Amino acid sequence: MTGTPEPQNENLTLLGRRVLLGITGSIAAYKSAFLARELIKRGAEVRIVMTPSAIEFITPLTLSTLTGKPVHSDFTENKDSGEWTNHVELGLWGDLFLTAPCTAATLSAFANGTCSNLLQAVFLSARCPVMVAPAMDLDMFTNEATLVNLKTLGERGVSVIEPASGALASGLEGKGRMEEPEAIADFVEDFFKIGMPLAGKKVVVTAGPTEEPIDAVRYLGNRSTGKMGFELAARLANLGASVTLIAGPVKLDTPPRVSKRIDVMTAKEMYEVTMEVWPEMDAGIACAAVADMRPVNPASSKLHRGDLTDEIMLENTPDILLEMGVRKSASQVLMGFALETDSVEESLKSAEGKLERKNLDFIVMNTLADEGAGFSHDTNKVTVLQKVNIHTETRIFELKSKREVAHDLIDMLSTLLIS
Numbered sequence: 327m328t329g330t331p332e333p334q335n336e337n338l339t340l341l342g343r344r345v346l347l348g349i350t351g352s353i354a355a356y357k358s359a360f361l362a363r364e365l366i367k368r369g370a371e372v373r374i375v376m377t378p379s380a381i382e383f384i385t386p387l388t389l390s391t392l393t394g395k396p397v398h399s400d401f402t403e404n405k406d407s408g409e410w411t412n413h414v415e416l417g418l419w420g421d422l423f424l425t426a427p428c429t430a431a432t433l434s435a436f437a438n439g440t441c442s443n444l445l446q447a448v449f450l451s452a453r454c455p456v457m458v459a460p461a462m463d464l465d466m467f468t469n470e471a472t473l474v475n476l477k478t479l480g481e482r483g484v485s486v487i488e489p490a491s492g493a494l495a496s497g498l499e500g501k502g503r504m505e506e507p508e509a510i511a512d513f514v515e516d517f518f519k520i521g522m523p524l525a526g527k528k529v530v531v532t533a534g535p536t537e538e539p540i541d542a543v544r545y546l547g548n549r550s551t552g553k554m555g556f557e558l559a560a561r562l563a564n565l566g567a568s569v570t571l572i573a574g575p576v577k578l579d580t581p582p583r584v585s586k587r588i589d590v591m592t593a594k595e596m597y598e599v600t601m602e603v604w605p606e607m608d609a610g611i612a613c614a615a616v617a618d619m620r621p622v623n624p625a626s627s628k629l630h631r632g633d634l635t636d637e638i639m640l641e642n643t644p645d646i647l648l649e650m651g652v653r654k655s656a657s658q659v660l661m662g663f664a665l666e667t668d669s670v671e672e673s674l675k676s677a678e679g680k681l682e683r684k685n686l687d688f689i690v691m692n693t694l695a696d697e698g699a700g701f702s703h704d705t706n707k708v709t710v711l712q713k714v715n716i717h718t719e720t721r722i723f724e725l726k727s728k729r730e731v732a733h734d735l736i737d738m739l740s741t742l743l744i745s
């Protein structure tokens with residue numbers, strides 16, 4: 327077992343944060359180059375989406391050179407081949423979607439749900455927190471229409487980085503000048519530090535398979551890759567939770583900001599470390615595909631052909647989730663998974679049994695009978711059963727990427743965790 331702490335560097339305050347930077351057609355667009363550089367200097371990964379009019383003020387070449395990534399401004403990447411820009415993927419990529427500078431026109435489009443360019447489509451698809459740094463002339467900024475748009479966006483959870491006062495490009499003096507790049511980067515930093523809905527919450531996630539040795543080289547295992555569990559850990563960490571990720575043998579990097587990763591091999595090891603941390607946790611998610619049985623007395627060296635018997639004696643492994651449910655306090659929230667292979671109807675019956683027996687708040691059912699669901703794929707299709715008093719509520723989700731599934735599941739878990 328090894329613990330892999332997150333790399334620490336005091337200056338890289340935005341290490342691992344993914345900032346999707348929107349740039350609109352304002353003279354302040356030149357400052358976006360400095361902003362992108364400042365965010366990258368602090369450790370963030372930055373991708374840029376521009377409106378067509380922003381390109382009049384600063385070239386995509388400047389910005390792609392600074393970020394080392396292609397800049398997106400059109401729905402089609404290549405008009406001849408018909409290759410298009412996936413605005414949903416961009417909207418899901420970011421931990422934060424920051425539009426700086428944000429003109430009066432874009433503010434209005436965001437407030438009214440207009441979708442006439444790529445940036446606006448990304449805004450409508452974004453699942454991460456959204457920030458705008460307005461930049462416009464004083465009279466435009468104080469116009470009733472702009473103020474109403476800002477209020478509407480604020481009420482919908484968009485953070486507004488207030489413009490500064492000073493000399494404006496129009497020659498007027500007053501409020502409307504986009505905040506300086508360093509100050510915006512500070513705002514972003516603070517937002518990640520304290521503006522996180524799950525800040526202060528501790529969550530343990532189990533992920534991946536376990537391997538139960540038969541001898542020194544063979545084992546009983548399963549096809550779990552850990553992808554689903556790692557996406558859940560990533561989402562929790564992005565929302566500010568302190569995450570302990572207990573991983574079976576997988577080939578995945580630790581998601582940024584996961585506080586602690588503990589690698590284990592067997593169900594017994596996973597049981598021991600989970601039980602050690604569980605009492606300090608606010609919530610637990612058991613996504614690991616834990617072996618239910620293990621060979622009795624595995625050989626410590628390789629068994630040769632002649633040594634192998636026709637039968638392997640098996641015994642039960644500890645049921646980690648069952649024990650978490652037994653030890654669960656009134657304030658702890660527990661989410662389990664149920665991997666089934668039967669029809670949805672049969673699978674739901676089995677999942678409901680696990681929800682009750684293991685004393686869970688949620689069980690996430692995925693069945694291999696659904697194409698694209700379960701092991702290995704980058705997608706999953708889940709149905710979530712939630713215990714509400716003496717009733718069970720059911721939510722059926724469509725086939726989605728595992729990242730999107732993680733967003734849905736953490737949204738549901740959060741309703742109990744922050745209530």
Ligand code: PMT
Pocket residue numbers: 532534535549550551552553554555593612613614615616617618643644645646647648661662663664665666680692700701702703
């Ligand atoms: O890793 P991926 O390739 O992305 O695939 C994701 C997944 C299919 C593994 C995941 O979505 C999933 O379904 N995980 C649970 C797999 C499983 O073991 O299901 P189960 O129905 O056998 O177990 C029910 C629950 O009890 C699970 O939460 C499991 O973690 C837990 N359990 C089971 C046995 C055991 N000994 N200890 C446990 O804690």
